[in-house]
Every structure is written in structure tokens, then in C-alpha cells.
Amino acid sequence: MRSLSISSSDIVRLLKRAAGFAAGLAVIGPIVLFTLSRIPAPDGNDYAYRYSLYQFITRDYTLPGGYGYTLTRFRDIEEFRDIDVLFLGSSRCYYSFAPHVFQRLDLTTFNMGSPSQTPLNTRYLLDHYYERLNPKLVVAEVNLHILEKDGVESFFDLMVNTPPSWDNFHMSLATRHPHAITGMLVHALSYLGGSFDDVRMQDRPMDPYLGAGAMEARNFNEESFTETPAAVQVPNRQLEYLSDLIDFVKGRGCRMILVVAPIPREWRSVIVNYEDVTAEIRSLAAAHGVRLYDFNQAMTLDSRTDFKDFHHLNANGAKIFSYDILDSLLDVPEYRRVLNIKPALAAEVYNGRGIAFAQQGDLDRAIDDYHRALALTPQSGIVYYNQARACQKAGRTAEAIEAYRNFVRFAPPEYARHVEPVKAQIEALRASRLTDMETGTRQQVPSPQTALSSAD
Amino acid sequence: MQFNSLEYLIFFPIVAALYFALPHRFRWILLLAASYFFYMCWKAEYALLILLSTLVDYWAALRMGATEQRKRRRRYLVVSLIVNLGLLFSFKYFNFVSHSIQGLLGGLDLSNDFPMLNILLPVGISFYTFQTLSYTIDVYRGVREPERHFGIFAVYVSFFPQLVAGPIERSTRLLPQFFERHGFEYNRVVDGLRLMLWGFFKKIVIADRLAVYVNQVYNHPGDFSTGPLILATYFFAFQIYCDFSGYTDIAIGSARVMGYDLMENFRRPYFARSIAEFWRRWHISLSSWFRDYLYISLGGSRVWRWRWYYNLILVFTLSGLWHGANWTFFAWGALHGGYMIMSDLTRPIREKLVSVFRLRRRPTLRKWLQAGITFHLVLLAWVFFRANSLGDAVLILRKIAAVDLADLAADLTRGFYANDLSRGWFDLGAALAGIGLLLGLQLAQRRGGLSSFLGTRPVWQRWGLYYAVVMAIILFGVYEHAEFIYFQF
Numbered sequence: 001m002r003s004l005s006i007s008s009s010d011i012v013r014l015l016k017r018a019a020g021f022a023a024g025l026a027v028i029g030p031i032v033l034f035t036l037s038r039i040p041a042p043d044g045n046d047y048a049y050r051y052s053l054y055q056f057i058t059r060d061y062t063l064p065g066g067y068g069y070t071l072t073r074f075r076d077i078e079e080f081r082d083i084d085v086l087f088l089g090s091s092r093c094y095y096s097f098a099p100h101v102f103q104r105l106d107l108t109t110f111n112m113g114s115p116s117q118t119p120l121n122t123r124y125l126l127d128h129y130y131e132r133l134n135p136k137l138v139v140a141e142v143n144l145h146i147l148e149k150d151g152v153e154s155f156f157d158l159m160v161n162t163p164p165s166w167d168n169f170h171m172s173l174a175t176r177h178p179h180a181i182t183g184m185l186v187h188a189l190s191y192l193g194g195s196f197d198d199v200r201m202q203d204r205p206m207d208p209y210l211g212a213g214a215m216e217a218r219n220f221n222e223e224s225f226t227e228t229p230a231a232v233q234v235p236n237r238q239l240e241y242l243s244d245l246i247d248f249v250k251g252r253g254c255r256m257i258l259v260v261a262p263i264p265r266e267w268r269s270v271i272v273n274y275e276d277v278t279a280e281i282r283s284l285a286a287a288h289g290v291r292l293y294d295f296n297q298a299m300t301l302d303s304r305t306d307f308k309d310f311h312h313l314n315a316n317g318a319k320i321f322s323y324d325i326l327d328s329l330l331d332v333p334e335y336r337r338v339l340n341i342k343p344a345l346a347a348e349v350y351n352g353r354g355i356a357f358a359q360q361g362d363l364d365r366a367i368d369d370y371h372r373a374l375a376l377t378p379q380s381g382i383v384y385y386n387q388a389r390a391c392q393k394a395g396r397t398a399e400a401i402e403a404y405r406n407f408v409r410f411a412p413p414e415y416a417r418h419v420e421p422v423k424a425q426i427e428a429l430r431a432s433r434l435t436d437m438e439t440g441t442r443q444q445v446p447s448p449q450t451a452l453s454s455a456d
Numbered sequence: 457m458q459f460n461s462l463e464y465l466i467f468f469p470i471v472a473a474l475y476f477a478l479p480h481r482f483r484w485i486l487l488l489a490a491s492y493f494f495y496m497c498w499k500a501e502y503a504l505l506i507l508l509s510t511l512v513d514y515w516a517a518l519r520m521g522a523t524e525q526r527k528r529r530r531r532y533l534v535v536s537l538i539v540n541l542g543l544l545f546s547f548k549y550f551n552f553v554s555h556s557i558q559g560l561l562g563g564l565d566l567s568n569d570f571p572m573l574n575i576l577l578p579v580g581i582s583f584y585t586f587q588t589l590s591y592t593i594d595v596y597r598g599v600r601e602p603e604r605h606f607g608i609f610a611v612y613v614s615f616f617p618q619l620v621a622g623p624i625e626r627s628t629r630l631l632p633q634f635f636e637r638h639g640f641e642y643n644r645v646v647d648g649l650r651l652m653l654w655g656f657f658k659k660i661v662i663a664d665r666l667a668v669y670v671n672q673v674y675n676h677p678g679d680f681s682t683g684p685l686i687l688a689t690y691f692f693a694f695q696i697y698c699d700f701s702g703y704t705d706i707a708i709g710s711a712r713v714m715g716y717d718l719m720e721n722f723r724r725p726y727f728a729r730s731i732a733e734f735w736r737r738w739h740i741s742l743s744s745w746f747r748d749y750l751y752i753s754l755g756g757s758r759v760w761r762w763r764w765y766y767n768l769i770l771v772f773t774l775s776g777l778w779h780g781a782n783w784t785f786f787a788w789g790a791l792h793g794g795y796m797i798m799s800d801l802t803r804p805i806r807e808k809l810v811s812v813f814r815l816r817r818r819p820t821l822r823k824w825l826q827a828g829i830t831f832h833l834v835l836l837a838w839v840f841f842r843a844n845s846l847g848d849a850v851l852i853l854r855k856i857a858a859v860d861l862a863d864l865a866a867d868l869t870r871g872f873y874a875n876d877l878s879r880g881w882f883d884l885g886a887a888l889a890g891i892g893l894l895l896g897l898q899l900a901q902r903r904g905g906l907s908s909f910l911g912t913r914p915v916w917q918r919w920g921l922y923y924a925v926v927m928a929i930i931l932f933g934v935y936e937h938a939e940f941i942y943f944q945f
Contacts, residue, residue, distance in 0.1 A: 008640075010640050010641060010645075011476070011640050013642055014642060014646070021922065024919070025923065025926065028923055029930075032927055032931075036931075054931075056879055057886070057931050057932060058931055059668075059883065059934070152935075152936075176462055177935055178930045178935060179933075179935065182930060
């Protein structure tokens with residue numbers, strides 16, 4: 001057996017060599033990375049972003065500009081200050097929240113969703129952008145399949161499409177991925193003597209950018225569904241980042257909700273532990289005093305006509321879903337107060353949607369919406385008129401008569417000419433009700449011509 | 457915990473540093489704690505299975521040691537066999553057997569409600585149960601005395617470098633090493649670290665880059681034509697070698713840093729000149745286990761010819777099934793057993809061919825021919841090993857057999873495509889370069905090992921090589937979903 005003194009000198013020798021090796025690596029590493037980033041991509045393609053040998057070696061397939069307008073979005077974001085609602089999440093986020101629906105309530109929104117964005121990525125994006133946006137409400141979209149990821153894919157998309165920053169550097173360290181960390185170095189080095197403004201991207205006509213970070217899809221889902229039942233496995237790390245994210249937002253006095261956006265029934269049915277994972281996230285959120293809305297519980301959307309593929313809503317679906325979100329928000333007095341929502345505007349949103357339902361023949365839901373509108377503005381003659389009409393069509397004569405009477409009571413001056421015909425209508429309905437009761441049959445009453453909205 | 461993880465890069469230096477800092481008499485406690493921690497990072501409950509196996513075998517061996525009566529000794533051996541094989545069966549084979557019986561009865565429409573266990577396979581169970589079985593069998597045979605130090609025995613069963621994927625050690629080799637005092641020897645430590653680095657390179661750079669292509673093709677065999685299917689099969693041969701031997705190198709290297717000498721598991725198997733030789737060079741710790749504890753007990757080759765053939769088929773199909781409860785592994789094992797029998801049956805013909813073509817005068821050509829044929833036989837068997845189902849394997853072989861020469865080179869790079877940015881040819885080049893590097897190094901190693909080669913080089917060359925390997929691991933490495941293949945066995 002060797003004596004202890006020889007052993008310890010061996011240890012010192014090893015430690016010295018290891019330190020020397022590490023120091024050498026700290027010098028040689030960046031030199032190698034810099035060199036590789038300066039050698040052009042060997043396929044000769046003219047990419048907007050300077051594709052280099054480095055990307056080829058590391059199998060980095062990030063598309064300059066990004067599949068989801070990341071470049072455009074994060075240039076756009078510089079224009080926004082002190083917004084009402086900030087949306088966070090993955091591609092499901094920028095496809096799902098239709099900005100024009102929120103604009104009807106005079107709400108300014110920004111959609112900070114980006115492809116495959118995980119809570120890890122969102123956390124560092126907030127470090128960079130939150131203070132300036134200073135939102136009143138944060139809506140974080142929760143996507144079970146994205147929660148499974150490590151955030152590397154999203155990091156590359158964000159790194160390539162935003163100017164180099166310390167927050168991006170921190171994000172790269174958080175991924176603990178060698179390519180994310182070296183990629184960040186290469187990215188920063190590649191702008192020595194160049195400018196981020198040179199980066200450009202092509203538009204995608206079927207998925208136009210709508211402004212304020214949102215985009216919409218103009219196609220129907222024609223994919224075939226081939227997935228088989230499987231469980232999602234969410235790593236603890238992403239849950240910790242999610243909870244960190246909530247702390248960040250709540251800590252700045254901002255309201256926040258979590259939203260599980262709709263997915264096609266087919267997808268929902270193959271995620272075998274959907275309920276368990278959603279419940280876990282719900283209780284995590286509840287522990288921070290934040291609500292989770294799961295829009296797959298009472299899903300009414302159609303897998304073909306309301307979706308662009310099996311992951312994302314198209315413009316149809318996004319509109320319907322965004323109204324559902326508004327609904328949930330308006331239900332909570334606190335959010336109405338914080339967002340400073342004018343009751344008349346909110347009522348008009350319900351009235352508008354009620355008209356849309358009525359046109360589709362979905363009278364029950366139309367009537368529900370009119371009720372909501374009236375709860376907010378109990379003196380809106382217009383809404384009473386629409387309600388009456390829908391009730392009449394649905395054969396709910398008593399309610400129709402009541403609503404027509406309210407219209408007569410609250411009819412706005414510009415609709416004064418409708419008052420007399422409506423009175424006649426009331427009489428006709430009453431007569432038909434009496435006949436109904438006597439003979440047990442129903443008489444046809446001529447229905448009124450058009451629905452009324454304040455846009456008329 | 458995975459070897460190729462950040463956690464291990466922190467865990468291992470801490471354990472090694474503590475190991476050398478502690479006096480010898482406390483080291484087993486450190487190793488035991490570290491090993492259980494290492495395992496419990498994955499799924500804590502399953503450490504109880506290791507503990508159970510350890511307790512039963514410790515007790516059974518002690519009881520065997522206390523008596524000379526063969527009958528009583530046998531009784532304790534049977535207890536150990538039942539517990540270990542029972543664990544293995546319940547966790548690994550229960551569903552397979554249940555499912556297969558159900559399949560058989562399905563034709564008779566007898567039942568459709570067979571019990572299935574909804575459990576995760578405990579990582580490494582096939583490895584540590586075999587390792588502790590070798591101990592009880594050795595004690596039963598009187599090869600060694602039962603170990604009285606429970607702590608040391610528990611370390612032997614759970615020693616973290618080789619716990620989850622071998623090499624499957626023998627008690628006669630590894631157990632005594634835990635009683636030896638290991639000082640810090642510079643050359644040995646550096647040698648171990650070097651081996652670990654090479655293991656990481658093989659795993660992260662060569663195997664995982666090949667895996668991208670192999671997975672794409674083998675998971676969708678219907679979508680690919682002959683060319684990619686053949687290429688993917690060659691790639692898999694090198695993927696699984698680099699994956700498993702890379703793991704083994706990290707295991708042996710980690711143990712060597714702390715002064716332990718683990719057994720060799722691979723000896724350049726693809727240069728073997730016969731299937732029998734391949735099995736003396738591939739996963740040596742497992743094939744020698746089957747040889748010592750099953751094949752020889754069955755009589756080996758010293759029996760009547762047909763009985764010998766039966767032994768071969770039995771041992772090889774069992775070693776196939778050891779890898780997993782799937783008919784693909786069964787077919788893989790049976791095929792290798794079949795090769796062994798064929799090699800015996802065709803011996804006269806082969807002798808004749810050698811003399812007709814006068815191959816005896818050209819020993820180099822003969823050697824390469826033998827190695828080439830052996831490699832391709834092994835390659836054919838790998839199709840069954842990797843395919844997701846027997847149906848897939850048959851489909852792949854059919855498509856390969858229906859070779860269309862014009863079609864062979866078309867689409868060769870498609871397995872690398874990640875999206876519409878097609879850079880398949882670059883990845884193909886990198887993959888081939890990786891394989892070339894491996895084979896080149898192995899050829900060079902014929903004239904002495906890697907360590908002795910490096911030792912004679914000047915410092916700047918050695919360090920240059922280290923930097924190149926580290927940079928290659930960082931840049932060329934693949935870091936997604938990269939579990940070691942042998943973890944599932």
C-alpha cells in the first residue's frame with residue numbers, strides 16, 4: 001500500500017491538470033465555436049439568418065423567422081406598453097385567442113405565445129418583456145404535450161428570432177442543454193459586425209399574422225388521426241417553472257388565469273392520464289390562488305371545421321373559443337373591475353354572439369346569451385327584441401311576450417318605428433296562446449324580419 | 457440516474473472525492489449509500505427489490521455455508537432461485553406470458569380477461585438478479601465461502617457503476633475487491649477517466665446520432681425502401697455496439713477511478729471470425745454467465761449430438777428472452793442458436809470450399825471473408841432484435857430481399873430529415889465518419905490497447921485529442937431522449 005503523502009501529491013497533480021484542462025477549454029471552446037459560426041452553411045442556401053456549419057453539426061433545424069412568426073411578434077412587441085391582457089403559451093396560444101374578439105371589449109392584448117414555448121421559456125421571456133407590457137391580466141395557456149418538453153426547441157426558436165440578450169443567455173443555461181448554451185455563444189458572436197435587423201422572414205398566406213402577436217389559420221383540418229393511447233409525463237422541472245411563473249405574475253399584483261385550450265376529441269381521448277395531469281396542475285394553480293379553466297370539459301367544437309390540424313384551432317374555432325374565454329372572464333366581478341370593462345360593451349359582445357347562435361339555429365344558446373347581456377344592461381331594448389324573437393322561434397311564447405313588452409318599454413328612439421308592429425305582434429301571440437290552450441294546436445305567427453344590434 | 461446526464465457529472469466526482477477522503481473501513485458505507493441513491497433517483501420504491509434480493513441471497517448463502525448436506529444446501533439454493541427468478545418473472549415476463557397464453561386461447565375463444573400487471577419494469581433487474589444468482593450458485597457449488605459482512609455483500613449487489621447494465625460481475629472477482637485498500641494512484645485514475653470519456657463519445661456522438669436514423673426507419677418500416685432499410689440495419693449494428701460498449705466503458709472507467717477492476721464485456725466483437733467467437737467477444741459477462749451456470753450444467757457439448765443442439769437452442773433463446781419479453785428477442789436468440797448448429801453441420805462443406813478456393817494459402821483473405829460473413833449473419837439477427845414486432849422484422853427482410861438496384865441509392869438520407877430543411881447528406885456523412893473512426897481505432901488497437909498507445913504520445917498530442925473528443929461530444933452529441941438501450945433489459 002502506498003503511503004498517504006504520495007497519494008496526496010498524486011491528487012494535487014490531477015487537480016492541477018484538470019484545472020489546466022478546464023482553462024484551456026475555456027479558451028479553445030469559444031475559438032472553435034466562433035470559427036464554426038463563420039464558416040457558411042455547406043448547402044449554399046441563402047437563409048435570412050446566417051446559417052453556418054455550426055448549425056449543421058449540431059442538427060439545429062430552427063427556421064429563421066420561425067414557424068409561428070416569432071420574429072415578427074418580438075419586433076412587434078416593442079410597440080406595446082401597459083396592455084390589458086397578456087397571453088402566454090405555445091403555438092396553441094397564438095392560434096387560439098382571437099384578438100378581434102377582445103377588441104370588442106376595448107381590451108388591448110398581446111399574444112406572447114411561440115412554438116413549443118414551455119414554462120421554462122416563458123419564465124425568462126417575462127424577465128425581459130413583462131415590466132414594459134405591464135398587463136392587468138395574464139392568461140397562460142397550458143398544453144400538456146408541451147409541458148413534457150425540455151424547452152430546448154422553443155429556446156432555439158426564440159434565440160434565433162430575438163436579439164441576443166442576457167435573459168436569453170439565462171434561458172440557455174436553464175435548459176442545461178450543451179447545444180443551447182454553445183448556440184447562444186455562437187448566436188451572440190455571429191452578430192459581431194452585423195445587425196439583428198438584417199434577419200427577415202417570408203409570410204405564410206394560409207396562416208396570416210394578425211398583429212399583437214396573434215395569428216390565425218384559414219384552413220380546415222384534413223389530417224388523418226393516427227395517434228394511439230398514451231400517457232403524458234410532465235417533468236417536475238416544468239411544473240416548478242409554472243409555479244415560479246405564477247409567483248412572478250402574482251408578485252407584481254397582476255391577476256392571472258390558466259387555460260387548457262380546446263383540443264380535438266380524438267386527441268383528448270388518447271391522453272390516458274388527461275384528468276390526472278390536469279387535476280395536478282389545477283391544484284398547483286389553486287395553491288397560488290389562481291384558477292384553471294379546462295375548455296375540454298364541455299367541448300362543442302368540431303374536429304374538422306373548427307381546427308386547422310389536430311393540435312390547433314383555425315379562425316372559426318378561435319372565435320368561438322375566445323368568446324368562451326370572455327364569458328368566463330366576465331363571470332368574475334374582479335376581472336371586470338380590473339380590466340375596467342364597460343357593461344354596455346360586454347353586453348354587446350353577448351348580444352352579438354346571441355345573434356350568431358340564432359342565425360345558426362341554436363336558439364337555446366342564443367337566448368342564454370341574451371340573458372347574459374341583459375344581466376349587464378337590463379334596459380337594452382335591442383337585446384329584449386332579439387330575445388323575444390329567439391323565444392318566439394323556439395316556441396317559448398310566454399317568454400317572447402314578456403320580452404316584447406320589455407322592448408316596448410325600453411325601445412331606443414331610433415327604433416321607435418318598431419314599437420307599433422311589436423305591439424301587434426304581442427296581441428297576435430296572446431291570441432295564439434289562447435287558441436293554443438283551447439284547441440291544443442299551435443298557430444303560425446308571422447315572425448319579425450331582422451335581429452337588432454347596436455351596429456345597425 | 458443516467459451516466460450521460462449532468463447529475464452523474466456532479467454525482468461521480470463527489471462520490472470519488474469522498475471515497476478517497478474516507479478511511480478504508482467506512483468506504484463500504486459510502487458506496488452503499490451512493491449506490492442506493494444512484495438507483496433511487498430513478499424510482500425509489502424499486503430499491504426495495506434490490507434489498508429483498510440482497511437479504512434473501514445473504515441469508516441463503518449463510519445457511520448453505522452452515523451445512524455440508526447436499527440436500528439441505530440445495531433447498532436454500534432453490535429459495536434463492538425462486539425469489540430472484542420470481543422477481544424477474546413477475547416484473548418482466550408476467551404480462552408477456554399472460555398475453556401469449558391469451559393469444560393461444562384466443563383462437564379457442566375461451567377467455568379475454570387475462571390478468572395483466574400495470575407496472576414499470578425495474579431498471580437493471582435482469583442484471584443484478586443474475587449477479588446475485590451467480591453468488592448463491594457459486595456458494596452452493598462450493599466455489600466460494602459465503603460472505604459474512606452484510607454491508608459489503610449489499611455493495612456487491614448494488615455497486616453503482618455496474619448496477620443497471622453490467623458488466624454482470626462474479627462474486628469471486630468483485631467481492632474480494634471491496635476488502636482491498638485502494639489508494640489514489642494518478643495513472644489509474646487518469647486511465648479510468650480516459651475510458652469514461654471514450655465511453656461518453658461512443659454513446660453520445662456515435663450511437664445517438666445513428667439512433668436518429670435507425671429510429672426513424674425502424675419505427676416506420678413501411679415508409680422506407682430497400683436502401684434506407686439496409687443502411688438503418690448497418691447503422692443499428694454500430695449503434696447498439698457503441699451504446700452498450702460506451703455504457704460499459706463508463707462503468708469500468710468509473711470503477712477504475714476508485715480502484716475497482718470490472719470484467720471486460722466487449723472485445724471488438726465485429727471482428728469475430730465465427731458466431732461462436734462473436735459470443736466470446738460480445739457482452740462477455742452475460743454469455744459467460746449462461747455458459748457457466750446453464751450451458752455447462754446441461755452438459756454443454758459433451759453430450760450426444762442432438763442433445764448438444766438442443767442445449768444450444770435452449771441457451772440462446774433464453775439469452776434472447778433475457779433481453780426482454782418479446783417474440784423479437786426470442787427470434788434473435790433462436791437465430792443465433794441456429795447459426796451455431798449450422799456452423800457445426802456445414803463444417804465439412806466449408807472445409808471443402810476452403811480447399812477448392814485454396815484459401816489456406818491466403819490467410820488474410822480468409823480471415824476477412826470469415827469476419828465479413830460472421831458480421832453479416834449477426835447483422836441479419838439484429839433486424840429481429842431492433843424491429844418493433846416480428847411482423848415488422850419480416851416486412852423489413854422482405855423489402856430488403858426485393859432489392860431494386862435503381863432504387864438503392866434514392867432517398868438514402870430521408871431518415872435524417874427533421875423538417876423541410878433537408879440536410880440528410882451532411883448527417884449521413886457525419887454518421888459514416890463516426891463509424892469509420894470507430895473501426896479505424898479498433899483496427900489500430902490490434903497492436904496494443906488505446907491506453908498504451910496514448911501513453912507513448914507527447915503531451916500536446918494527448919491533450920489535443922482530449923480537446924477534440926470533448927468538443928466533439930459537445931457539438932456532435934445528441935442530447936434528446938438518449939437512454940441507454942440496455943437499461944430496458
